[in-house]
Amino acid sequence: MVGTPGRDREPAPLVGRRQALESVAAAVGAAVAGAGQCLVVSGEAGMGMSRLLAEAAREAAERGVAVAAGGPPNSTGSPLVTLVTALGGGTVPVLDESDREELAARSAVPYRQTALLRERIAAYARSRPLLIVLDDVQWPTRSRP
Ligand SMILES: Nc1ncnc2c1ncn2[C@@H]1O[C@H](COP(=O)(O)OP(=O)(O)OP(=O)(O)O)[C@@H](O)[C@H]1O
Ligand SMILES: [Mg+2]
Numbered sequence: 001m002v003g004t005p006g007r008d009r010e011p012a013p014l015v016g017r018r019q020a021l022e023s024v025a026a027a028v029g030a031a032v033a034g035a036g037q038c039l040v041v042s043g044e045a046g047m048g049m050s051r052l053l054a055e056a057a058r059e060a061a062e063r064g065v066a067v068a069a070g071g072p073p074n075s076t077g078s079p080l081v082t083l084v085t086a087l088g089g090g091t092v093p094v095l096d097e098s099d100r101e102e103l104a105a106r107s108a109v110p111y112r113q114t115a116l117l118r119e120r121i122a123a124y125a126r127s128r129p130l131l132i133v134l135d136d137v138q139w140p141t142r143s144r145p
Contacts, residue, residue, distance in 0.1 A: 014055055017048070024056040028063060032129045053133050060131040066124075068092040071135035080113060082134050087120070094124045 020041075027037040039056075041049045057067045070086025084103060087094035095103075099120060106112040124130055 011051065014051070017052060017055070020052055021055060021059070024052075024059060028056075028060045028065060028129075028131065031131070032063060032065065036125075050135050053135055057131065057133050060129075063129075065129040065131050066092045067131045067133060068094060069133040069135070071133075071137060079137060080110070080117075082137060083117065083132070086132055086134060087117070092124075092130070094120050094130070 024039065027039050031037045041052055043049055053069075057069055061067050068086045068089055070082045070084075080103075084095065084100070088100065095117075099116065102116060103113050106116065121130065121132070
């Protein structure tokens with residue numbers, strides 16, 4: 001077998017994080033029951049934020065939740081680019097091509113873009129529970145996509 005060292009390896013088993021995972025499980029449970037939730041993961045660089053998000057996504061998916069994940073954005077990204085990328089994923093198509101065209105058409109009026117996103121997210125979440133995971137949203141600082 002041929003492989004790139006370090007790239008195809010499974011991540012080490014998760015250590016600790018019991019309290020954080022309990023918070024995630026509680027939030028996912030409440031969301032599945034119909035009460036929308038928002039969790040913010042913050043900390044020093046390298047302390048395991050992306051890993052925790054991945055664990056949260058895995059656990060939510062096991063409970064039948066659709067998971068739309070985005071980030072980290074590239075240097076030209078913006079908060080909306082991160083969100084739109086997450087919502088356009090193959091398995092969780094909250095946005096379709098015509099939605100993306102409509103977002104582009106509304107680019108001069110950001111609040112109309114967010115209104116469209118809110119509407120599409122709400123419509124999708126009415127059909128099944130949805131977890132949106134946005135990693136590294138501290139990086140994008142521009143206000144427009
Ligand atoms: N609780 C944990 N148990 C075992 N391994 C972990 C744990 N948390 C993180 N790791 C491992 O440590 C490494 C760094 O974690 P991670 O990439 O999640 O950090 P981060 O906080 O997202 O970093 P960055 O600031 O670069 O975004 C990864 O290889 C990850 O799998
Ligand atoms: Mg990270």
